[in-house]
Amino acid sequence: MNIKKQLHLRENYSKNLKEFLIHRIDQLGYFNFSDDSWYFEKRHKDSLPKGCYTLIFYQVPIQYKKSVKYYALLCDNQVSTIQKKCLNIARFLKFIVKQFGYLALEKITRQHVNAFEYSLNLSSYSMNNKQRTYASVHDFFTKISDFDENLNNIPSKRINPFKQRRNKKENLISPEDLKIWDTLLKDEQLNIPLEFRTLYWLIRSFPNRITEVLSMKRDCLKSFYSEYVIQIPIFKQSGGYGQPVIKSIPVVYQGHGKYVIDLIKKLQEQTNSNLSKYPIAQNQKHDYLFLIRRWNFYDDNGLNVRFNQKFTNQLYNWTGPKINELLKQMGLIMNIRNKHNQLITPTTHHFRHSAVTERLYTVGYTIEQVRRLTGHKNESMTKFYTHQLVEKHKEIHLGISQLSKPHESAVEFKGKILNLDKRTTHQLSKDPRRYLTWEANGKKGVGICSDISGCNPQGTSVHFECYACDWFVPKIEYLSDYRAEYVYWEKVIERTSGDSRRAAHFENAVRNLSYLERIISICENGVAHFKEKLVLNKSKKDLESYNWE
Structure with a gap:
């Protein structure tokens, strides 16, 4: 492909990208590309003030304003972050105009950027501020190379010359x-x-x-x-x-x-x-x-x-x-x-x-019940305490819920329901699909809501509300799915138990595990019951079919 054709293709690409970015404004707010103040109203969905969702371009030298606006539309950060980047870029471009006069972006070289780096070094800005300013300049040149067909080289250094300092304390x-x-x-x-x-x-x-x-x-x-x-x-x-x-x-x-x-x-x-x-x-x-x-x-x-x-x-x-x-x-x-x-x-x-x-x-729970016992050099010791903690949480969850004992709870297998009164069983048998609720292991409808008076199994606000309810009737056919879901939450507990930053994930996983453990017990009791019934039925049939005379 000759150079002329390459330049033509690049020019078309740049033109199409610019048009796409301008059309993107409709998704962000009710402003025009030519405005120097952009309020991203359509992204303002939290309690932050309007200023956190407003970009201003008054600081940018007029010769570079369009390029900085295209850059802002290309960024996918939070609006406040984009604003800080644009202000840093404006600082750099004002330096260029002051020291060298107006230069087209493609004419800015490594020497010009190095001069700005030197001035940053001599400034009273903090090291973190210097680092962020230089990073913004590098990001600017990297992104505008997509829509400026004349910009072939990125003049800033790939490795930031300023080290950011972090003080966790x-x-x-x-x-x-x-x-x-x-x-x-x-x-x-x-x-x-x-x-x-x-x-x-x-x-x-x-x-x-x-x-x-x-x-x-x-x-x-x-x-x-x-x-x-x-x-x-x-x-x-x-x-x-x-x-x-x-x-x-x-x-x-x-x-x-x-x-x-x-x-x-x-x-x-x-x-x-x-x-x-x-x-x-x-x-x-x-x-x-x-x-x-x-x-x-x-x-x-x-x-x-x-x-x-x-x-x-x-x-x-x-x-x-x-x-x-x-x-x-x-x-x-x-x-x-x-x-x-x-x-x-x-x-x-x-x-x-x-x-x-x-x-x-x-x-x-009390502090003692939820204390994260981290810092042990011996991993098995940490796992031991984690196990104790999980068991205590499960005991509290199930105790507060006051759910029926697993051997007393209803369970369904091949259309037959155990431990439910005749009226409810008869009603559920008429249209069992109507009462299917929630999922396990990604499969829908692997439980029955036995509240025939009007609970909406599709409309509960939290997945595990059904699992934590005595109206929920698990299906033995999906015992393997309940177990697979149980294993999933066990792994979540293993990943989060030693990380105090993920306490909420740990708590949620323990809660889910405790209810799944009960459902699995219900199914296992149901399996034992149905097996016992099958054996009795078979024995009875054998006795009836045997001719004693």
């Missing part, structure tokens, strides 16, 4: 310091608004991001017998596109679990009451749990609350930075200090890391 807060905060936030005598107390215990009890907790809907609670399920939206997996992934956290309604659930219920009532009294400010989400009047802590011979007079008659969605500000206010007013007499002013991110390293709350 900054993300942790000591258990002793946490206990001080816990004591204060459980003190009902302190003038702490309900929404702040509820938020504190949600971020303290579960390892979720503050944005996710603040984006909880008012109908986030689902009840199920002695348990509740808290539904929290997760945006990380969906990348901000479409609907968020909903994480369901099972909570036993006793102990600390009851305390957290009751707080959520009270906040639901308060939010509904406020909605009937106050209007919602512009661009705020109407269905959020944390829809509040604006206020601050202030010192008046103790901790007090003062509503913002300018905004007091409107409702707003809370944001992460505002929560950090309130934590700081409370820490200063209450003079919360550790044993070294240092002020403890944590951030929400501190609580996120602490929730996964030392959890006060794990589906309602």
Whole structure:
């Protein structure tokens, strides 16, 4: 292929890519390519403020503005991350214009980028800031080479010349310091608004991001017998596109679990009451749990609350930075200090890391019952304690559920149902497919809902609600599938038991395992019963067929 043809093909590709990127704007918001401020309204589905979903290009030199906009449309990061990258790129391009005058992008060489690197080295920016700035420049040249037919070489270095420093200790807060905060936030005598107390215990009890907790809907609670399920939206997996992934956290309604659930219920009532009294400010989400009047802590011979007079008659969605500000206010007013007499002013991110390293709350059990015994050099010792922990969890789950004993529970085999009253058995036999429910090992309809009065087996909010219900009738034909599912959850427990960061996965797996173990026992008891019946029937038949005379 000659050079002319290659250039022609590349030019066509670049043109088509640019058109595709401009058409992509319709999926993001209601702005034009020529605008210098882009609000990604269609990706704004959480509690973050509008600014976190807005890109601005005022800092970019006018000669390079189009290229930076195409770059922004090519990025698939969070909008706030794209904004930071664009600002870093603008810093580099302004340096080029100032030092060398306007240069077409294809004319920028390694020497020009090295000069910028040298200026970064001499700057007062932190090493992490320098690293991110250079990484943004490299990413910019890498991506625009796709739609700039004249750019053949990437002038930046492939290996970043600036090393990023990480300080993991900054993300942790000591258990002793946490206990001080816990004591204060459980003190009902302190003038702490309900929404702040509820938020504190949600971020303290579960390892979720503050944005996710603040984006909880008012109908986030689902009840199920002695348990509740808290539904929290997760945006990380969906990348901000479409609907968020909903994480369901099972909570036993006793102990600390009851305390957290009751707080959520009270906040639901308060939010509904406020909605009937106050209007919602512009661009705020109407269905959020944390829809509040604006206020601050202030010192008046103790901790007090003062509503913002300018905004007091409107409702707003809370944001992460505002929560950090309130934590700081409370820490200063209450003079919360550790044993070294240092002020403890944590951030929400501190609580996120602490929730996964030392959890006060794990589906309602005590600390002793859920302690992650990590740090053993001997792996078999860790597995021994894990086994003890799993057995204790299973005992608690099945005890709270108050389910029937396996040998007393109903089971079905080849259309015959054991341990059910005649009326229900007769009703189920009329149209068994109507009562099929849920799945095991990926197969649909491997159980029967014996609640003929109206339970909807297809509509339960949580898969294992059926397994944890006395109405559920397992089918012996699918015993191998129940066992395969049991093995799957055993492997999940094995993978997560020693990792404190995955405590929620561990808890969920133990819960599922305990219910599956019961279902397998029901089937095995059923097999024994049907075998015994077959033997008796065969013996009876043999006796009847034998001619004694």
